[in-house]
Amino acid sequence: MKDEKMRRATAPQQAANHTFTFNTSRTWPLHSLSSSTLSGQAQSPRRTMPFHFFSFLLFFLLSIFSVPSPAHAISFVAPIGKDNSTLLYSLTLYLKTPLQPTRLHLDLGSSFTWVDCDTDYDSSTYQHIPCGSPLCSSLGHNLSCSNCFNPPSPSCANNTCSLFPENSITRKTAISTALTDSLALPTSDGSTHGPPLLIPAYIFSCSPPSLLEGLAKNVTGLAAFGRSNYSLPVQVSDTFSIPRCFALCLPGSTADPGVVLVGSLGPYYFSSQKIDLSKSLIYTPLILNPVGSTVITYVGQPSDEYYINLTSINVNGKPIQINGSSLAVDQNGFGGTKLSTSTTYTVLESSIYNALADTFVNESSALNLTVTNAVKPFSVCYSAADIIVTRVGPGVPTVDLVMQRDDVFWRVFGSNSMVKIAGDGGDVWCLAFVDGGVNPRTSVVIGGHQMEDNLLQFDLDSSRLGFTSSVLLKGTTCADFNFATQGHS
Missing domain, CATH: 2.40.70.10 (Acid Proteases)
Incomplete structure (x- = not known):
């Protein structure tokens, strides 16, 4: 794998004054997250404060929002569902601002995540990646620059970096714009849930709706878990300086979800008996x-x-x-x-x-x-x-x-x-x-x-x-x- 590290995220933000509900049935209600806190949209009126107050506030915030260290064995977790029709697997994470539950096909071999940006993609924080920028250059060899003559949108912009998202089932590909946007996942110590943490500039690709052909009907894209520096687990691990690793436990039925845990080598506790697998x-x-x-x-x-x-x-x-x-x-x-x-x-x-x-x-x-x-x-x-x-x-x-x-x-x-x-x-x-x-x-x-x-x-x-x-x-x-x-x- 390449040696260069991903850009570090700003201080991770947690859901405040609210219980984080991890609903494993199908989709997760938006009210389970304090999205204004996670997205940074809620702002108090500007006031003039003494310098010592800001110093105290900075110290306080860094204490609250400190990134978990590997010694704490913190994992990022997501449920894995199995589709009854295709028998394929998907996971649910939070994407966009305000954060929205997003279900993606789980693919072990893909290099980068891609999402259908043409269908109801509504976010206030997405950013195109300028063509020729260091980030664009790091994404691959001789990537093309896209130009678009339709109204500006997540999938349409001029002089932006483009990628080639691929459907691993149908082996179809397309050329689409590369984006960054907010992504959040809950955390766990291996048995119980902690607060969700945010990656404010997660890197992925748009895709046309046609690329969803052959995947489960309820997914809107693909979550990449390959060895690339821009796969989901590597971006999460590099952002929070935790081990580059993930544990995968696929469900044996379509009724109940399995789990993926990113960033920890264990423990992984299962059942009420807390069996550490x-x-x-x-x-x-x-x-x-x-x-x-x-x-x-x-x-x-x-x-x-x-x-x-x-x-x-x-x-x-x-x-x-x-x-x-x-x-x-x-x-x-x-x-x-x-x-x-x-x-x-x-x-x-x-x-x-x-x-x-x-x-x-x-x-x-x-x-x-x-x-x-x-x-x-x-x-x-x-x-x-x-x-x-x-x-x-x-x-x-x-x-x-x-x-x-x-x-x-x-x-x-x-x-x-x-x-x-x-x-x-x-x-x-x-x-x-x-x-x-x-x-x-x-x-x-x-x-x-x-x-x-x-x-x-x-x-x-x-x-x-x-x-x-x-x-x-x-x-x-x-x-x-x-x-x-x-x-x-």
Whole structure:
């Protein structure tokens, strides 16, 4: 990642004289924030004050609005929802002035956030980034300057910096203006909520409404969580001088939200028993792919996606036959294993998929399971009536994703290896891996279904991924994070 730091925000502002309500059902009511305090709109009449009064006031304000230090283990938190139709994930944050709840598609590999600015984008604090400015130059290589002949608006201005927002589902892109605007997220000590803090100049891109095609219907853009200096977690971390890291816990159902925690390496408390999942993390290095895979790419610029060093796959402890060279990333960016929240089910290169499916069927036969009619896009399915259900899902052979050593593996239990599908002839459980064909760009793409109810920690400072395997084994779920509000006055 680049070394330059983001511009520091001015003193963070907190919600005052109001309880911050974190409503995880759908959208969060605006009255839950004292937006006049957060946006700085409310101003008292100007008076002449002695200098010593201002000195005292400055000291008082700095004491109240001091940025949390890493030693306090402060995280910024947001709920993650799962869409029932697309099975994609979204998070809710506060954007604009006055602050408004904004739901964005959660994308692990994108470089920068983008928002539809043509539809009801109303803010008093947005700013265009001048073309040729140091900030514009830092955003990318040879960015274009935009000119617009329509009335001025967030998406229309002359001589402004432009970016290329991309939809990771449809692989469509556009050229749009770059903006800064106010963004706020609640804070947490890992178990209870603290006050929201504000980034007054969060950097993102506008996008045309057409770029929303293929995403969940209730989102208005994309929240980037890639390795870029302008992703959401990196901007938050650099603004408040906290670790460049985030923990992701995707929900296992569409009914209750999971959570993302930005800026803290732990603790992460779940359930009323305050189970600290950070103590269950196992670590593997994050691998840098030297070639980006976005529609608009630049020579010499590596991918902002997260790759890991998968070396083998075991089924019930037995290794499957894999061409090891396909698991390494070559100089052209092909091969390897990456994680993607924009891919629903893990996709495997054909030879890897066939080896996994054959071994899984053989191991399942020892459990007296017989393959039944498959349901696309899956090829291995079993009658639900024949499978017992345990606390970690259907009782089927385990799948281990083995990393740099034999004792470092991500165990995939039935809740993540299988998906239940209703049918006229009865329900079936299907192996939730998909054949990605011959010679795909990436040999293994770990999809969202395999990450659900697993805590993943992306430590960018140490370039490593922490994973817990299924938290169901701990007697909790990703929906058990405590979103209860802690009052502040």
